[in-house]
Amino acid sequence: MRMLNRWLVLALHALACTSLLAAPFIPASDDEVLETLPEVRDATLTMLKREQSALRARPGELALASAFARRAIAAARASGDPRYLGQARAALAPWWSAGEAPPVALLLRATVKQSLHDFPGALADLDRLLAIAPGDAQARLTRATVRNVLGRHADALADCDALPRDTPPLVVTACRADAASRAGRARTAYDVLARGLADSRADASLRAWASTIAGEIAARLDAADAAERQFRLSLALDAGDPYTLGAYADFLLDRGRRREAVALLARHTRNDALLLRYVIALRDVDTAAFERHRVELAARVDASRRRGDGVHLREEARYALDIERDPEAALALARANWNVQREPADVRVLAEAARAAGDAGAMRIVSDWTTATGLEDTRVAALLKGGA
């Protein structure tokens, strides 16, 4: 049986390799379908495409461009497909590098920059926007997010507090809980947020988002039942959300619940970040599937590295550590990532790579940061103590 498995692995490996090296061809038949466009299955994307052609006829029309950019950003978020982000940026091209841009263009520009991991750029745009429109809730929230990503939790909290009065209470609660939980007040933050969620009659997508934040806080505190409950609640409200799927999968992997992680992600392997977690989960569970998907993942990582924009650094570090098992490379990537973003997940990957590589200097960065911010994360704490 094991022998058979090994042969299967080899055969599949060979198949995967040849398919990657296949030479260009001329399809056998005129009717052969070469590509299926994603908008086939999605009314929102169909609309997006229509707006794109309208915009092409009238570029530089702000109302049209901002409506399109908004929809494209939402599509990028829902699908995890960066092409939509690129389309949003292209639509905003007339206002992309202008110092003085209309508020709506500044906000959308900042959102795109944030998604492309240009956090300083996003911050500069948001500062400018909030200076002229201090009551813009969307801008406040976005700036709170960016400040959190950069590890400026007190500043983020200040933005949450400055949200206008008519902001839905759950939004304010979640905003504050997210920032406070990264700054030494995780337990209180979780309790307040959980209560807010129970009382809230906000719409499903808002509650799904808030419960994902709650799930992540609970997971860092190693409150397994609470985390499980929140992640499941979130997925019940918004089943396909890639961010929540990834967070929940990480939670399952941390507890050695690999089979459940495999089942959770099996239908989502088109998503690179989820494929990474899927492959990690498959190891020791299904050797043949592991090998097949590992080859696919390697090809995608290679494609992303060739592009060289470094937006994947956190995932790349994890790939180097957990799949390639190359601690030195993983640490270099985790350090590079650390220069860009400083969320709990970034602390975690830096700590893991530092531990695996036996690098005291990098470990020192982690311990200094944890002390300075008051970050509570049981896994990071264990790594700092010398366990794994």
Add this chain to the structure above:
Amino acid sequence: MNARFALLLLAFLGLPAFAHKASDAYLTIEQHADAADVRLDVALRDLDAAIGLDADGDGAITWRELRASHEAIAQYVMTRLSLSAGGQACALRAVDHRVDRHTDGAYAVVRLAARCAEAPALAIDYRLMFDTDATHRGLVRYVAAGGATKSIVLSADAPHASLAVHTGVVEQARAYVLQGAHHIAEGADHLLFLVSLLLPAVVVRRGRQWAPVASFRDAFVDAAKIVTAFTLAHSITLTLAVLDVVTLPSRLVESAIALSVVLAALNNLRPVVRNARVGAAFAFGLVHGFGFAGALGELGLPDDALVLSLASFNVGVELAQLALVAAFLPVAFALRATAAYRRIALSGGSAAIVAVGALWFVERTFDVPLALAFAAR
């Protein structure tokens, strides 16, 4: 509430930023002497967004639909992709259309044939997709004629790049030597200036008459002095200009070169600066050096081998000059005593050179194309 906070979730959850592959096109450029083979792989999804492939709007792109778009694809590519060699655009032509599968779907494979000027380095300007997807990238793999490769990434912020590769030292030196020689051989103004200075090398002025020199050695020494002075001078200014220490407007330089041709030839007809041709060679050599710098600038210099390329180019220039001297001097020496040499070659030739130089001077100074534009290349 929903409408106002439609973006909210997006704002809050920063990642995973990119869960799918972003839009990339793959370019392979193989350069041969005066041609290049280009293979461009571009995603059908991207082409559909840019020019529309899905003719029947059913969301599926068939080979029939793609085939029908081949002309449009080639048109799209050729208006947004350009290659150039030595400052001149290559002529691009689409020669083949196929399909290939990448990790994120089907790609159209377009093969292009490029005809380029012969130059050590290609430059590329790439603007596909940027107006539909501003995060698109062109990933270029370049294979130089010598087999060396280079990979670069082109983006909306950096759509232009030089494809100069760090080839072997010998290969690179050879390429620039050839370019230097080429520039002299084709640069009629440099040639005529030198000829003007060399014509009197086989004769000496006796009163108001020209008399043949006694020995070949005398002629050779005279020619060697002139060529050396010229070389020394133009090497100095070429280096200064390439290193950006001194730069002059090219129109001024070109006009001054034309003027140098006129004055050098005039001096043969009515000698003003007697026995001072060496000084003239040096003074005007300084001007010609700036002209060489302009030619070298058009070729593009690799940052990592600036000195080597500069020196090699200069060596090429010298070799071409020596070839001219080697061809000219023995013939001139043999004919030096004849009336034909003095009347036709020396006087007539110089007069003709004055005329040509004067025309160039007018053309270059006042920017008007005259009859002899071809001669100045």
